[in-house]
Amino acid sequence: MMKQKILIIEDDRSIVHFMKRALEDEQYQVVIAESARDAKAIFLSHLPSLVLLDLGLPDQDGMLLLGEMKMQHPEIPVIVVSARTWEDEKVKALDMGADDYVAKPFGISELKARIRTALRHASLIQSGTPAEDGIFKRGDLVLDVPHHRVTLAGERIHITAHEFQILELLFRNQGKVLTYSYMINQIWGSYVSTDNQILRVNMANIRRKLKEDPVRPKYIETELGVGYRMMDE
C-alpha cells in the first residue's frame, strides 16, 4: 500500500522535528513547508492526503492560506495547529473549512488520533456516503435513521425530533467538530438567532438520556466555546 503523505506547514524547526519523527513512525510520508509560499507550491505538486497547518506563518496569515487550499482542493483534510487560544479563532478556522483544530501545546498521541480521524473521514466521503444503510453505531449507542430509533445497549431510548436530528448530524460527521452556528443552521434553519441556548439545552438533555459522564464522555465531546464532536476511535 502506498504511504499516505502529510504536508506539515510550520516554521518552527523544533516542532517540525518531533512531528516528523512521530508521523514517520506511523508510516506516513512527511513533507515540510516553512512558509506559505513553499506550502502553496508543495500542496499543488504533491497533493498530500492531509495538511497540518500552523496559522502563524512568517509570510502570510495562515487563515488566508487555509481558504486558498480549501478552494483548490476541498477534499484534502486540513488540521489547523495553532498557538492562538481563543474560541473565535477556532470557530473561524472551522467555518473556513478546517477539518479539525489542535491547540498548542499538544500531546503526540492526541495529534495522531486527530490525523487518523480526519483521514478516515476523508476516505469515507470519497468512497461514498458513510453508513449507507443509515445505521450509525458507537459503542453501545445505535442510531437507526430509517426506523427513527435510538438504542443504548439494546434498550430503546425516547428522544425528541430535534434531539434525533442532532445525533444524526453528529454521526454523519463523526470525528469532526461541528460549530454551534453550523448545527443550529442545519437543524433549526437560519431564522434562529445567534443565541445557541436551544442547542445547548437539547445537548444537555441528550447527554442525560445517554447517561454520559461529563468528565469522560463516551459519545459526544465538548469543544468549549466552539461546538460538539461525535467521538471516533
Add this chain to the structure above:
Amino acid sequence: MGQITSKIRLRDAGITLLVLFLAFGISQLLLPKTGVENNSALIFAAAVVIISSLTDGYLYGIAASIIGVFCINIYFMVPYAEFNLSFNGYPVAMISMLIPALIVCALTGNLKKHAAEAEEREKKTRELFEMNAKLEKEKNQIEIAHAKNAVRSNILMAVSHDLRTPLTAISGSASYILSERKTEIPEDCAKMIEDIKTDADWLSVMVQNILSVTRVNDMQKGLKLRPEIPEEIIGSSIAKISRRFPASRISFVPPDDIVLAMMDPLLIEQVLINLIENAVRHSGSTKPIEVSLEYEGGKVRFLVRDHGKGLPEDILNQITEDSPVMVERRGDSIRGMGIGLSVCQSILKAHNSRLYAVDAGEGTCFYFSLDAAEDNIYDETENIDH
C-alpha cells in the same frame, strides 16, 4: 455674604460723607468770592452725581441730594447758617437736586449692572477655559494611560504566544520520547524526561493564565457573557487536569436540572482548572476532590472542595476579604498557587462575581456564583412515537 454687603454699605456711607464734606468745603471756600449768587448748588449737584455713581443703589444719592439741599439752604443762602423755610422756590430747588440724583443713580445703576454682568461673563468664560484646559489635560493623561496599558497588554500577549511555540516543542518532543522510545533509554532518564514534560505543561498553564488576564483587561467594555451549560465547563476542566495528573481523583455528579449560567466559557474553565490544580498539587490529600453545582435564586454556584491540609492562613484571609491574593514567592512547594488564585479573582471580578474560600474542617472549599441565564427552562416534550 451678609458681611460683604455690610462692608459695602459702610464704604458707600463713607464715600457719601467724604464727598459731601468736600462739596461743603469747596462751597465754603468759594462763598467769600462769589457772594450771594454763589455756585454751591452746582457744586452740590456735582457731589450728588459723583456719590450716585460711586455708591450702590439709589439710597446714598437721594440722601446726599436731601442733605445738599439743606446745606445750601442753611449755609450758602442768605441768611447764612440758618434754615429758612420761607425762601421762595425752595421745594423747586429740592426737586431740581433730587431729579438729577435719581437719574444718575438709575443710569449708573444700569451701567454697574452691565459692568457686573460683563465681569461675571468674563469670569465664567475664564473658568470654562480653565476647566476645558484641565479636561484636555486629563483626557491626554487617560489616553496615554490607555495607550500604555494597550502596549503592555500587547507585549504580554505577544510574549505569551511566542512562549507557546518553544513550549510545544519541549512538551511535544518529551511526549514523543515517552510514548514511542521509552524502552530505548535508561529508566532514570525517562523519569527526567517526564519531569521536563510536567514542567513544560505547567508553564503552558501559566502562559494560559497570563493570556486570560490580558483578555480580561483587554475587554474594557466588559466581557461578552454567554449562556453556557455549567457541567460542560466542569467536565472539560476536569478532563484537562486528569490528562496532566493521571493519578488525581476528582468527582463530579451533574445535577438533574439543566440551568445555564452567564459566562465566558474559556475563562471560567481556567478558574476551575486553577482551583482543581491547586487542590491536586497542594492539598496533600489523596481523597477525591469534589466538584459540585448548586442552583439558588437566579445564581449558579460552582464548588471545589478538597480534603487536604487547608490553605495558608494569610491566603485564606485575603480571599475571605476579597483583597488580591499576593503572588510573592513562597518557596517552590506551592509555586504558582498565588498566581492561580489571583487570576481566578480577576476573571471572576470581570464576571461581577468573586471567589470565596472556607475552611471546611478537613480541607478547603472554594466557591463562586454566576448569574443564571434568563428563560432558562426549555420544555421540549414532543417525542418520536413509532
